[in-house]
Amino acid sequence: MALIRVRDVSQPPSRWQSDAYRVLATKVEHVVGGPTAKALGALGVETLGDLLRHLPRRYLSSTDTSDLSQLRVGDEVAVLARVTHSEIKGPPNARRLEATLSDGRATLPLTFFGGRREQLVKHWQGELRIGALVIATGKVGEFKNHPQMTHPDFAVIDDSGRIIGGAIRNRTMGRVTQSGGLIGIYPASAKITTWEIAESARLAVDHVRTLPDPWPSWVAEEAGYPALADAFVAVHEPTTRDEARLGQDRLRFDEAFAVQLTMAHRRASALAGVAVPRPEVPGQLLDTFDSRLPFPLTDGQQQVSAEIFDDLARPHPMQRLLQGDVGSGKTIVALRAMLRTVDAGGQAVLLAPTEVLAAQHYRTITGLLGDLAEGGTLAAPEHATEVVLLTGSMSAAEKKRVLLSMASGTAGIVIGTHAVLGEKVQFAELGLVVVDEQHRFGVEQRAALNAKAEHRPHLLVMTATPIPQSVAITLFGDLTVSTLRELPAGRAEITTVAIDVNAQPGWVDRAWERITEEVAAGRQAYVVCPRIHEKDNSAEGLGGGATVLDTFAELTAGPLRDLRVGLLHGQLPTDEKDATMRAFAAGELDVLVATTVIEVGVDVPNATMMVIRDADRFGISQLHQLRGRIGRGGHAGLCLLMTAAETRQLGRHGWEETPVWQRLSAVQATRDGFELAEADLAQRREGDILGTTQAGRRSSLRLLSVVEHADLVVLARDLADRALAEDPGLTTPGFADAVAAIEELMQEAH
Numbered sequence: 001m002a003l004i005r006v007r008d009v010s011q012p013p014s015r016w017q018s019d020a021y022r023v024l025a026t027k028v029e030h031v032v033g034g035p036t037a038k039a040l041g042a043l044g045v046e047t048l049g050d051l052l053r054h055l056p057r058r059y060l061s062s063t064d065t066s067d068l069s070q071l072r073v074g075d076e077v078a079v080l081a082r083v084t085h086s087e088i089k090g091p092p093n094a095r096r097l098e099a100t101l102s103d104g105r106a107t108l109p110l111t112f113f114g115g116r117r118e119q120l121v122k123h124w125q126g127e128l129r130i131g132a133l134v135i136a137t138g139k140v141g142e143f144k145n146h147p148q149m150t151h152p153d154f155a156v157i158d159d160s161g162r163i164i165g166g167a168i169r170n171r172t173m174g175r176v177t178q179s180g181g182l183i184g185i186y187p188a189s190a191k192i193t194t195w196e197i198a199e200s201a202r203l204a205v206d207h208v209r210t211l212p213d214p215w216p217s218w219v220a221e222e223a224g225y226p227a228l229a230d231a232f233v234a235v236h237e238p239t240t241r242d243e244a245r246l247g248q249d250r251l252r253f254d255e256a257f258a259v260q261l262t263m264a265h266r267r268a269s270a271l272a273g274v275a276v277p278r279p280e281v282p283g284q285l286l287d288t289f290d291s292r293l294p295f296p297l298t299d300g301q302q303q304v305s306a307e308i309f310d311d312l313a314r315p316h317p318m319q320r321l322l323q324g325d326v327g328s329g330k331t332i333v334a335l336r337a338m339l340r341t342v343d344a345g346g347q348a349v350l351l352a353p354t355e356v357l358a359a360q361h362y363r364t365i366t367g368l369l370g371d372l373a374e375g376g377t378l379a380a381p382e383h384a385t386e387v388v389l390l391t392g393s394m395s396a397a398e399k400k401r402v403l404l405s406m407a408s409g410t411a412g413i414v415i416g417t418h419a420v421l422g423e424k425v426q427f428a429e430l431g432l433v434v435v436d437e438q439h440r441f442g443v444e445q446r447a448a449l450n451a452k453a454e455h456r457p458h459l460l461v462m463t464a465t466p467i468p469q470s471v472a473i474t475l476f477g478d479l480t481v482s483t484l485r486e487l488p489a490g491r492a493e494i495t496t497v498a499i500d501v502n503a504q505p506g507w508v509d510r511a512w513e514r515i516t517e518e519v520a521a522g523r524q525a526y527v528v529c530p531r532i533h534e535k536d537n538s539a540e541g542l543g544g545g546a547t548v549l550d551t552f553a554e555l556t557a558g559p560l561r562d563l564r565v566g567l568l569h570g571q572l573p574t575d576e577k578d579a580t581m582r583a584f585a586a587g588e589l590d591v592l593v594a595t596t597v598i599e600v601g602v603d604v605p606n607a608t609m610m611v612i613r614d615a616d617r618f619g620i621s622q623l624h625q626l627r628g629r630i631g632r633g634g635h636a637g638l639c640l641l642m643t644a645a646e647t648r649q650l651g652r653h654g655w656e657e658t659p660v661w662q663r664l665s666a667v668q669a670t671r672d673g674f675e676l677a678e679a680d681l682a683q684r685r686e687g688d689i690l691g692t693t694q695a696g697r698r699s700s701l702r703l704l705s706v707v708e709h710a711d712l713v714v715l716a717r718d719l720a721d722r723a724l725a726e727d728p729g730l731t732t733p734g735f736a737d738a739v740a741a742i743e744e745l746m747q748e749a750h
């Protein structure tokens, strides 16, 4: 008789294959009470794994008394100090306890209001006895110009660090059992204190003391980290700081390892994928195009093209990232790859992040190709192909025509925005996908397009944002990197000046005069503003700062009255944007007042000057990208970064530059994109780098900073490569789970 199994309905069915992933996916409400689970949820903690990865921000021991003179109003703190004074005050209906903490030199007053509850106030006084060692957590307030705390959550500890009393929000603590060694101070919220989180973490740790590792033991051993269960104990119940640090590293490593395993897996499956080879076919489009090029290719362009052509000739899909600073000439490299694909019987698609950029690529490419882009017409040369533009805002009739020539295969080259990825899009023979300015793109969109072809197309991703290795192997770990280092010869100097308009008000008028002079010399200029109008909340609107609409009105009525000034921003109808961009490119406009729609890729070599208003609203990379719009021809350029923000502030060590001014100074100091990228990363938050949303941060990449923990990322990559070599089919349940979890996260994030 068959054995009948009854499914355990108390646990939700889990899709995870490994015990570790399954157990860690347990909802926190199975571990702590409902109200606590809810409060934890607000901190992004939903599962047992989230809770265990919600790490103390610091650890205190009984010997770490705080330097109270360093406290600043508004800081969220955890201070450890002794009670030197404690006194009940106020009339019977408004009793309060006033206590004072001291570190031996500076003091911090604490106030607790008890109303009529004499007993409660007495109880507090009983806890906060003179001489008691206390950890108080909360926000530093102000009373009579002096830092103080009102109703901090506090714990009383003994000299060995054991918690022996305290109060959490008017309620006696008593329950907290944290004992000995170090006391973890957790990121808390108004709904839940560090002490309650500590208690929850303790319960969580009890669930996993015997949890098996998701990876084979050699992984942690090679990396020199403790087993997963030991790491959880180490971070939540450490006896030494080294132990805690090693535990944290193990948890971070796991995140990096999961990402790298996913990348290694993607790389392997791309290699195993089948693509149509696109080898050289002499005497066709590419050769004709090359013979007509008005300038010689740089050595870098030739080198990178050779790498791409090698890839294209293989029966597996190319997966390549082309990294090259602003103005390094990536478009030609991409176009040559597209022409080779067409020569070999395929179609190529070029995806741009914005309509402005797609339209410009279309103009540039049809311009460079001349009659070679007139395929289908009678006058066209023999090998000519058709080049089409597809964007989301085209009329239905136009779109239909374009879709038809894509589906029939007459369009050899398709240029578009990600609207191209819409469901109805079909290619007759898609051979190559080029993604321009990938940092604006969801990483996953590549996968979406890949799925459209019977065979996988070759893929070339281009970015002008140079990125350090640890970021590259995380974001683009499935791609092979080519780098264009040099700029084409004959590029002129660009002078960049950061201007504090409060300190140098005359510079604003001077800037408009300079534009007039530049135009008189036959050149063109950009004026860039951080937002469209006062209520602008769009992606272009950076919140605050000058608006294009006001600036346009002000300049055309005043200082630039005699010039031909155009206006460009994302909310204009596409036709109008396109017409304005075209007029500027053709020299029919002298000045373009614009938002960041011109940030990437816009290429008008005659433009030599740029004024960026409220430049403090922009990040370093953005400023570098914007500045890259000028100095593209042979004429020297001038870029003015204007700011009305504070440039200096009073810091702990006297007057210092504000982060805003540091940013502008960095951009002023160098045009080297690689150098600026480092400075930029140092200032940015992780989520901005990975493009992952809050939701993404919540689960799988909670602890890892690919910038801060670069070494760990590289180590994880090496071990992930080995792991996949040993288990290419992901038969290890933990490996399969890791890859599934990261793939899901990346889908969600984009």
Ligand code: ADP
Pocket: 295, 296, 297, 298, 301, 324, 325, 326, 327, 328, 329, 330, 331, 332, 464, 488, 489, 601, 603, 605, 632
């Ligand atoms: P980016 O890498 O920023 O996309 P582009 O491809 O737009 O740069 O190229 C910038 C400018 O340099 C364009 O005007 C392009 O025509 C020009 N250019 C590209 N390659 C060369 C070259 N080998 N010699 C001279 N000019 C070039």
Ligand code: MG
Pocket: 330, 331, 436, 600, 601
């Ligand atoms: Mg470009």
